[in-house]
Amino acid sequence: MQQDFRCNCPFTSALDILGDKWMLVIVKQMLIEGKESFKDFTDSEEAIATNILSTKLKLLEELGIIIKTKRPDNKKTSLYLLTDKGLALTPILVELATWCDSHLREIHPTIVNGEAMEFLRNDKAAFALALEKKYREKLATTFYKSNGG
Amino acid sequence: MQQDFRCNCPFTSALDILGDKWMLVIVKQMLIEGKESFKDFTDSEEAIATNILSTKLKLLEELGIIIKTKRPDNKKTSLYLLTDKGLALTPILVELATWCDSHLREIHPTIVNGEAMEFLRNDKAAFALALEKKYREKLATTFYKSNGG
DNA sequence: ATAAATAACTTTCAATTTGCAAGTGATATT
């Protein structure tokens, strides 16, 4: 991996890892949109190129933010799942969306504005917890399916 | 400016603006390190190149995240100051540092770990508020100096 | 008044990164 850090500042160091167009978008797709296969990601609205996706998934795995695994009944399709370290990024995503909701609509009026945004506005912390809980339940289901059928 | 957004997702849209190596680092330098002149930024630990700095400051200003101004007694030195829209990024920075503190020390052991980090760990929300308050006080002082001497 | 220093850029150009398109190999389906 050999990650380079610009300095010893915790803010800058976080951005050395997460400060690009794709890392947090991929995490978001997993957490919010339930994406888990390579194909799921390529089919996204954000239209990530396959070579970039491949590189970023590898980096996320090396950093321990996601794990790569397979269902025993499907040797073809790899599954990419968030680890605890990855799930711990939820508050960052929530704060990003909050800022976007309050300050970006002016220059980008078509940003989605549905029930989920209402929930976010009413209780950020609860929203974050709900996302994490939902993902952990999905993880349980995934592993149940893999083991039990 | 002509900002391009990849889609209507609030998470992705925030990252269309903030998802790079420099935007939030510059905001951090203003908020935490009190940097306000072009020279302050070039002297930073992160060693940003002047052309990049110039471009990013312009973009931040166009987005309304910072304002560019001058003290009446100094026509040479420009001042770059955070707006409310910029100060509203504080919770994002706080969450980034929190994640870094918990999950990045393993691969980057020299990350700073002083009193401020203690405060952050003990009460994230209070830490964010303290940063914002301190910055607003500095703003008041800056404008007092400019107007009164 | 003149010269030197400083601040805030701008320009140039090389290196790196990004991303589209096409190709590959392993599995799965018909």
Added chain:
DNA sequence: AATATCACTTGCAAATTGAAAGTTATTTAT
């Protein structure tokens, strides 16, 4: 056995990044 699908990899062109040097305006020193 043939075809389709999935997860990549490779090649190449375009865009972005960044180091170094240059430019202009203002301020300080002589």
